[in-house]
Amino acid sequence: MKEENNSRRTFIRQSALAGAGIAIGGMGFSAKSYSAIKGANDRVTLAVIGIHGQGQTHIDSWCALKSSRNVKLKTLCDADEQWFDSRAKMVVDKIGEKPLTEWDMRKVFDDKEIDAVSMAIPNHWHALGTIWACQAGKHVYIEKPASHDVWEGRKMIEAARKYNRRVQVGFQNRSIANVMEAIKFLHEGGIGDVFMARGLCIKPRDSFGITPDSTPPPTLHYDRWLGPATWRPYNEKKGHYNWHWFWDTGNGDTGNQGPHQFDIARWGLNKNEHPVSIFSSGAIYGINPKECAQETPNTQSSIFKYQDGTTLEFETRGRYSNAESSLDIRIGNIFYGTEGYMEIEGSTWKAFRRREKEPFASSKGKSDKIVDPRTPPGGTEHYANFIDAIRADNNDLLHCDINEGFYSSALPLLANISYRLDRGLKFMGANMDREKFANDPEADELLTRVYRPPYVVPNEV
DSSP states (O other), rough: HHHHEEEHHHHHHHOOSSSSSSSOSSSSOOOOHHTTTTTTTTTTEEEOOOOOHHHHHHHHHHOOOOTTTTTTEEEESBBHHHHHHHHHHHHHHHHHHOOOEEOOOOHHHHHHTOEEEEEEOOOOGGHHHHHHHHHHTEEEEEOOSSSSSEEEEEEEHHHHHTTTTOEOOGGGGGOOOOHHHHHHHHTTTTTSSSSEEEEEEEEOOOOOOOOOOOOTTTBBOHHHHHHTOOOOOOOOGGSSTTGGSSSSTTTTGTTTTTTHHHHHHHHTTTOSOOEEEEEEEEEESOOOSSSSOOOOOOOEEEEOOOOTTOOOEEEEEOSSOOBBOOOOEEEEEEETTEEEEEEEETEEEEEEEEOOOOOOOEEEEEOOOSSSSOSSSSHHHHHHHHHHHHHTTOOOGGGTTTHHHHHHHHHHHHHHHHHHHHHHHBOOOTTTOOBBBBTTTHHHTTOOOOOOOOOOOOOOO
């Protein structure tokens, strides 16, 4: 059995796309033309780890790709077993096959039949889950932000390279044709030299309340769920989804919805480096702290400067607010150039020349306005791109390799450090592989965390 699995893996690795200049993954292949590519008929077997919330989108996407990409969804994994029956039924209803269920991700990594894992787990698990998967020889699709803190993001890159695994970060905008078109327009000088990008996350959220600590439900393997985070008693208001609003497990909305727009902003600015200065401020407004346990701010303004003076602004508004720009952007981006400006919301974009009131360029393909900001962008294109890169054994084909995902994810993480210290920070941004602040040990401490054994991200991956 071991020899057979090794043979199948070798076949996948050797099934690189023949010929130069072939575009794949969201670039126009039909199921029929894709099936003609060498190696396309060799099955890629996956597991989804984290099946609550966004995990359902992962399940839907892999099921949708069963025929066009010959994907088999073998296993569903979650530290809370309460989701097993309903999510397994989703798979049966969609593709007629019942998946295995497992609460221990390490057993998933031990399964030699599984080629790749797709993880929609809490942020504090992203790095360790990815590193364990790479060490076990699995390719990884990991949700945004790439990591919970900056240091462990660098470790994820090291693991992906050391074990030669494809690691795709879930910045789905990278695979949306209209957004790709907009960024190309910017990079080709469509509005002149782009000197500033603005990201927006206007997403009003109500208080989720407060409750006493209690005993974990019998379905939840709480020690495993808590993982690398500091031990704390179980509290349902700090668990499923609400983990976003606590520093030990999440990064607030700046690091939740925000990473998608941070990624577009950095991509549009064409900055493959860290900023050199960061300032972020805000607070929790409109929610009584005695009636809600939230730690992260619901309103936050952040500004970053790059070495050449280029600026990136980001606005997180978690209370009632107007939208911005002619597109009424709530979740989106605005770019400012020497000859005009451009707005992007969802898959719609418009560019305006100087003081003109009407756009002189805009998205040509199908455009979808974001109706519900909870809906992730794009369809299955980003997931398909991941499969294509696995078959081609080529990181360059990934639309958002871990290196790209890391630099975009670092932005909200750096903003949160500035917010928590309540001051501006100078970062060694020009040294791309050295994530340190300038003579600031207090800030450096927040680049990483104290891990709870045995859930430790190692120095040597």
